[in-house]
Amino acid sequence: xxxxxxxxxxxxxxxxxxxxxxxxxxxxxxxxxxxxxxxxxxxxxxxxxxxxxxxxxxxxxxxxxxxxxxxxxxxxxxxxxxxxxxxxxxxxxxxxxxxxxxxxxxxxxxxxxxxxxxxxxxxxxxxxxxxxxxxxxxxxxxxxxxxxxxxxxxxxxxxxxxxxxxxxxxxxxxxxxxxxxxxxxxxxxxxxxxxxxxxxxxxxxxxxxxxxxxxxxxxxxxxxxxxxxxxxxxxxxxxxxxxxxxxxxxxxxxxxxxxxxxxxxxxxxxxxxxxxxxxxxxxxxxxxxxxxxxxxxxxxxxxxxxxxxxxxxxxxxxxxxxxxxxxxxxxxxxxxxxxxxxxxxxxxxxxxxxxxxxxxxxxxxxxxxxxxxxxxxxxxxxxxxxxxxxxxxxxxxxxxxxxxxxxxxxxxxxxxxxxxxxxxxxxxxxxxxxxxxxxxxxxxxxxxxxxxxxxxxxxxxxxxxxxxxxxxxxxxxxxxxxxxxxxxxxxxxxxxxxxxxxxxxxxxxxxxxxxxxxxxxxxxxxxxxxxxxxxxxxxxxxxxxxxxxxxxxxxxxxxxxxxxxxxxxxxxxxxxxxxxxxxxxxxxxxxxxxxxxxxxxxxxxxxxxxxxxxxxxxxxxxxxxxxxxxxxxxxxxxxxxxxxxxxxxxxxxxxxxxxxxxxxxxxxxxxxxxxxxxxxxxxx
Numbered sequence: 255x256x257x258x259x260x261x262x263x264x265x266x267x268x269x270x271x272x273x274x275x276x277x278x279x280x281x282x283x284x285x286x287x288x289x290x291x292x293x294x295x296x297x298x299x300x301x302x303x304x305x306x307x308x309x310x311x312x313x314x315x316x317x318x319x320x321x322x323x324x325x326x327x328x329x330x331x332x333x334x335x336x337x338x339x340x341x342x343x344x345x346x347x348x349x350x351x352x353x354x355x356x357x358x359x360x361x362x363x364x365x366x367x368x369x370x371x372x373x374x375x376x377x378x379x380x381x382x383x384x385x386x387x388x389x390x391x392x393x394x395x396x397x398x399x400x401x402x403x404x405x406x407x408x409x410x411x412x413x414x415x416x417x418x419x420x421x422x423x424x425x426x427x428x429x430x431x432x433x434x435x436x437x438x439x440x441x442x443x444x445x446x447x448x449x450x451x452x453x454x455x456x457x458x459x460x461x462x463x464x465x466x467x468x469x470x471x472x473x474x475x476x477x478x479x480x481x482x483x484x485x486x487x488x489x490x491x492x493x494x495x496x497x498x499x500x501x502x503x504x505x506x507x508x509x510x511x512x513x514x515x516x517x518x519x520x521x522x523x524x525x526x527x528x529x530x531x532x533x534x535x536x537x538x539x540x541x542x543x544x545x546x547x548x549x550x551x552x553x554x555x556x557x558x559x560x561x562x563x564x565x566x567x568x569x570x571x572x573x574x575x576x577x578x579x580x581x582x583x584x585x586x587x588x589x590x591x592x593x594x595x596x597x598x599x600x601x602x603x604x605x606x607x608x609x610x611x612x613x614x615x616x617x618x619x620x621x622x623x624x625x626x627x628x629x630x631x632x633x634x635x636x637x638x639x640x641x642x643x644x645x646x647x648x649x650x651x652x653x654x655x656x657x658x659x660x661x662x663x664x665x666x667x668x669x670x671x672x673x674x675x676x677x678x679x680x681x682x683x684x685x686x687x688x689x690x691x692x693x694x695x696x697x698x699x700x701x702x703x704x705x706x707x708x709x710x711x712x713x714x715x716x717x718x719x720x721x722x723x724x725x726x727x728x729x730x731x732x733x734x735x736x737x738x739x740x741x742x743x744x745x746x747x748x749x750x751x752x753x754x755x756x757x758x759x760x761x762x763x764x765x766x767x768x769x770x771x772x773x774x775x776x777x778x779x780x781x782x783x784x785x786x787x788x789x790x791x792x793x794x795x796x797x798x799x800x801x802x803x804x805x806x807x808x809x810x811x812x813x814x815x816x817x818x819x820x821x822x823x824x825x826x827x828x829x830x831x832x833x834x835x836x837x838x839x840x841x842x843x844x845x846x847x848x849x850x851x852x853x854x855x856x857x858x859x860x861x862x863x864x865x866x867x868x869x870x871x872x873x874x875x876x877x878x879x880x881x882x883x884x885x886x887x888x889x890x891x892x893x894x895x896x897x898x899x900x901x902x903x904x905x906x907x908x909x910x911x912x913x914x915x916x917x918x919x920x921x922x923x924x925x926x927x928x929x930x931x932x933x934x935x936x937x938x
Contacts, residue, residue: 257310261303263888273844277851281885292873301884304902311901315928322726322924327917328666329722337646337659339634340364341626343396355915356385372399372418383907389434393441400435400444407874410449428467436485438494438514445485445494445514453828453876455482458496460514473514474507479831487511488534489580490628495532501835504529521560533580542578548747550575552587574746579622582629584651588621593689593738593745595620599651611649615639617677617691619717638720640675640693664722672696680771688764691718694733703934704733704778706769710741710761711790712836713750723923730936733777739764755838759853762797769805781807784930788812789878796855796886799864806865808933810926813875817882818854828876859889863896866933868926871904880904899933
């Protein structure tokens with residue numbers, strides 16, 4: 255049977271009232287009352303109907319989807335391996351076999367010997383609709399492996415342990431983890447964090463090998479519902495570092511890794527708005543903190559008096575200090591200058607000696623790669639740009655030279671000389687210059703189609719990196735642009751603050767103004783712009799679809815955070831208490847309630863024409879719950895006054911990241927691009 259009309263969700267009147275303000279919500283019923291179990295037959299039937307409508311409408315694009323998938327897959331080297339990296343007595347690497355969705359983890363002795371397969375994701379994923387490896391950690395003596403797996407997309411992992419030499423899986427099993435796995439106590443224990451019933455990590459536990467999990471010891475419990483706990487090992491492997499934080503405040507404790515039951519050392523009591531992280535070397539702490547400057551400083555403190563901080567590197571408006579790494583003989587700081595990555599080698603015995611690492615292009619993405627050893631002479635780096643495929647490099651610290659070890663291979667061929675990349679600065683309506691990174695073919699005609707991507711939240715920068723899938727649009731005449739809007743920290747911490755809380759709408763207007771600026775520069779035209787974003791970037795898509803629908807030729811919103819007000823009012827949801835510093839607390843603050851309501855995409859859907867929209871969701875998604883996109887699409891269907899496509903695809907066996915596997919995920923990108931090409935009326 256051919257479907258001819260889209261599903262229409264029933265309207266079931268519902269409302270809520272805060273601060274004397276009543277908000278109606280006719281589609282609240284799409285939230286299964288038994289969540290996180292979704293068993294309501296009416297809800298499932300509606301999602302199935304939306305999926306059937308998606309399949310029916312996209313059926314005519316099957317040839318295009320298949321062609322896109324084939325060319326995207328053709329750019330991936332199917333049999334591929336990473337550059338081996340030394341860690342102790344072994345060289346470690348990962349490898350994909352021809353046709354494999356998942357990778358295998360290998361090592362071999364530095365002194366010589368046979369390759370050892372230490373973890374086979376292909377075998378672990380066999381027969382599963384979804385598979386994701388979370389934490390993986392080799393014991394310090396190299397004899398055991400701990401790993402954690404999620405097989406349904408719910409991001410609740412089960413940790414296991416095995417003896418590498420014999421492949422014997424030990425009886426130890428820790429379900430419900432959501433964390434790294436840290437070997438401590440001379441490899442007799444593992445530190446981990448559990449996701450509680452609200453999917454929050456408010457704990458750090460110690461598991462002793464061979465003992466039942468019922469005897470595990472809670473090393474730290476966080477009492478503030480908005481904070482999350484995470485653990486790591488110091489670079490010199492002497493300290494277990496337990497950190498707790500929300501989006502603007504943090505607190506760190508140190509415990510000797512050899513004695514995890516020892517009393518923890520609190521570095522400094524949390525202070526609202528102060529974030530810090532810590533490393534240790536020779537009895538001295540190194541602290542990366544934003545207490546004196548929003549762009550962070552690097553300070554030191556004696557281990558005996560950890561709260562007494564002395565500045566080593568001053569905070570700066572010009573240099574955004576994003577992080578640091580300690581090594582035995584030198585340390586490295588990373589940051590951004592005018593939005594571009596910068597890596598500096600510095601020396602303990604000569605603070606004035608600063609050695610920036612130089613890269614060949616004007617716009618790029620670069621950072622430290624995996625550098626697991628304390629005593630090193632070369633640093634492993636990653637490098638790419640919008641026209642340069644990803645490279646793995648080694649930097650010789652003494653010689654100050656870069657050596658390229660591997661460049662991403664594109665089997666179907668790639669000629670960088672055919673493309674050009676630009677970094678533009680486009681004025682927003684308040685006069686702020688918003689950077690935009692653009693890549694296109696040199697032979698592209700002016701005024702053609704353009705795809706604009708944005709995120710703009712949580713202080714997450716969108717790097718101007720390389721993408722093989724992107725070429726499927728660029729080679730069809732698109733320019734591809736990234737809008738580095740406020741809300742991310744692309745241009746420093748102030749950039750992030752200027753797009754959150756009471757200034758949240760700057761992220762939305764920046765995106766619109768970048769699009770209009772690209773039109774003014776002749777790169778494209780209204781209605782010839784496709785846009786995409788996911789999660790908080792999906793919120794961005796909803797907001798700009800409401801505000802400027804005529805600008806967009808197609809909108810793709812992945813797992814979009816569009817029901818902002820209802821979610822921020824529900825403190826039982828996994829992320830809500832921890833999100834209040836980002837969005838505001840509408841339960842306690844009337845101004846926050848009114849502001850969030852004024853931009854929440856679901857609440858602001860109105861009777862007007864909307865552009866073609868493709869929406870994705872994950873039934874098991876704990877971050878953006880499935881009903882947010884489902885409710886949004888239902889309300890759009892009710893109110894929009896156009897005949898444009900509106901499609902919702904819900905992955906019934908996946909979560910926030912969509913399908914797992916390197917090729918299965920490509921199929922979803924092929925569907926997205928096919929939708930865009932279809933809606934923009936393009937051939938091929």
